[in-house]
Amino acid sequence: MSAQAIQPIEEILPTTRREGIQGWTGGSDRAFSTVAQLMLAFWAFVVIFPFVWMIVTSVKTDPEILSSPWKLPAAIQWDNFERAWTQARIGRFFLNTLLVLAGSLTGTLLVSAMAAYVLARFEFPGRQVLFYAFIAGLMFPVFLALVPLYFLVRDLHLLGTYQGLILVYIAYSLPFTIFFLTAFFKTLPNELGEAAILDGASQYQIFFQVMLPLAKPGLIAMGIFNFLGQWNQFLLPLVLMPDENRYLLSQGLYFLAVQQGYQNDYGALFAAMMITMIPTLIVYVLFQRRLESGLTAGALKG
Amino acid sequence: MHHHKYRLIIPFLLPAALLYGVFVVWPYAQAIYVSLTSWRGVSANRPFVGLDNYQRLWEDDRFLEALSRNGQLLIVLPLVTIAIALTFAALFTQGGQAIRGAAFYRIVFFFPQIIPAVIVGILWSYVYTPNIGLLNGILGGVGLDGLKRSWLTDPTTVLWAIVAVAIWSSVGFYMVIFIASMQSIPTSFYEAAVLDGATRWSSFKDITLPLIWESIRTSVIYLAIAALDFFILVIVVSGGSTTMGATRAEVAALYLYNQAFDKNRWGYASAIGVVLLLLTLLLSVIIMRATRRETYQF
Incomplete structure (x- = not known):
């Protein structure tokens, strides 16, 4: 993996590939493309339709929802969003999530960038071991650590605190982020750093004033990647954030859904899902290309 | 320096x-140390019991049943996901010949991957709901009322209904991986094959498949690990970790979660975790060895 990983895949490809091949033998081309188009259309339907249904359901009244999944709303119920935001406290959970992510994203990028810079550009004993120790974290599923993690966080008096969750988010984001940024820092030219040393800059100045700005594309890619990962995180808050006032979005949404069976406010539940989805939707629309290549970069070279 | x-x-x-x-x-x-104790979280002292927890696990029918569900997932999840993802990737990429609408389909298929698992889970729990749900609604709409059922409580369907959600949301991710590695195969290979009278299928089998084998291996391992880790979707789709649906689709990680956070049997839960970790490592090694092939440089 290298800096290329964050460029759109199309840009690194030779242009000759666009033309394509004609004249496969065997079977009629028309029959083949008809079957293929049907398959693709079917899968697109299976992917899109539940979301369309979710959007429509989020503006229906409860009696409408309960009468038939096909019935369109007589009037758009914006009210559902209001109840989701206030009564179901999705607004509160939204702000809690923003608060945690503000800390954890900044922390993840800063701590990873510092470690990755040193791992990529300095020789010292134990460098390889340390690098692989960080990468090993990619292998282990989070839930295996859940039980001891719960007690550790409790004993540090961090259970149910934003700080505790921020630190844990950073710790579990380190393996991939360090992996990615180390490769990135390796691609940066040496000359700039050397020139800065001749100008009398300290190592710290070189990192913060020369290297970090140069690593911006890598930092942005990891910012997007970790934003999605941490925004979607469910297990860690479920276990480490028992205080109902400090629930994060995905966790609050889960409890809302579980309670819904008793309280029957389906409209508000679907509206709450829409609210939770909107930030990821925006990020996807803005960064679709980078995201695809970033998310798969690790897997490709793994 | x-x-x-x-x-x-x-x-x-x-x-x-x-x-x-x-x-x-x-x-x-x-986790490894706690798994050797009978700790229940109340007191600070953790009575050391050696390998007792592991022995009890071996005789625990509920655990073995959960593990056998993971065994079924281990076959179905990688096989189905990779088959679908490969088909789409080949249609979009093979030989540089993209099918009409490829760009649009690609964006759509990848989309579920970025949606929070909780939303995917809740959305599908309502797709499967008997009376107001989308699936029974569609079946009724096309006159297949006989197929309608209570998908998430019926013991024969609940696990597979949830696995279908996992496949639905991850196909796009593996498709993009395969597209990226197929795009690095020179078009000239396919041109030569066409001159030799190769069909689409034989080009796929003899050129594409061997040349992207490394990506397929990696994907098999990812999905095998996912099959052992499987549980977030189970609790979200079935509406809670101890609901009837969840119990009927209980996989090992869910059993761990309930033993820990529902029953406070921390020692026992940790032993389940360690067993799963060992199985994960063992499985990765086995798959790496079993799928080893000569790699082709090009």
Whole structure:
């Protein structure tokens, strides 16, 4: 993996590939493309339709929802969003999530960038071991650590605190982020750093004033990647954030859904899902290309 | 570089090493120790019981049944996901010939991957709901009322209904991986094959498949690990970790979660975790060996 990983895949490809091949033998081309188009259309339907249904359901009244999944709303119920935001406290959970992510994203990028810079550009004993120790974290599923993690966080008096969750988010984001940024820092030219040393800059100045700005594309890619990962995180808050006032979005949404069976406010539940989805939707629309290549970069070279 | 470099190296590495050591390495190490105790979390003392928990696991029918569900997932999840993802990737990429609408389909198919698992789970739990749900609604709409059922409580369908959600949301991810590696195969290979009278299928089998084998291996391992880790979707789709649906689709990780956070049997739960970790490592090694092939340089 290298800096290329964050460029759109199309840009690194030779242009000759666009033309394509004609004249496969065997079977009629028309029959083949008809079957293929049907398959693709079917899968697109299976992917899109539940979301369309979710959007429509989020503006229906409860009696409408309960009468038939096909019935369109007589009037758009914006009210559902209001109840989701206030009564179901999705607004509160939204702000809690923003608060945690503000800390954890900044922390993840800063701590990873510092470690990755040193791992990529300095020789010292134990460098390889340390690098692989960080990468090993990619292998282990989070839930295996859940039980001891719960007690550790409790004993540090961090259970149910934003700080505790921020630190844990950073710790579990380190393996991939360090992996990615180390490769990135390796691609940066040496000359700039050397020139800065001749100008009398300290190592710290070189990192913060020369290297970090140069690593911006890598930092942005990891910012997007970790934003999605941490925004979607469910297990860690479920276990480490028992205080109902400090629930994060995905966790609050889960409890809302579980309670819904008793309280029957389906409209508000679907509206709450829409609210939770909107930030990821925006990020996807803005960064679709980078995201695809970033998310798969690790897997490709793994 | 020069002799003052440790003034930079140490403070720069320290935060990462500290956070990683305390919150990642230490809990995993602790899990192994806790699994040798009968700790129930109430008191600070953790009675050491040796391998007792592991022995009881071996005789615990509920655990073995959960594990056998993971065994079924282990076959179905990688096979189906990769088959669908490969088909789409080939249609969009093979030989540089993209099918009409490829760009649009690609964006759509990848989309579920970025949606929070909780939303995917809740959305599908309502797709499967008997009376107001989308699936029974569609079946009724096309006159297949006989197929309608209570998908999430029927013991024959609940696990597979949930697995279908996992496949639905991850196909796009693997498709993009396969597209990226198929795009690096030179078009000239296919041109030569066409001249030799190759069909689409034989080009796929003889050129594409061997040349992207490394990506397929990696994907098999990812999906095998996912099959062993499977549980977030189970609790979200079935509406809770102890609901009837969840019990009928109980996989090993869910059993762990309930033993820990519902029953407070921390020692026993940790033993399940350690067994799953060992199985994960063992499985990765087995798959790596079983799928080893000569790699082709091009």
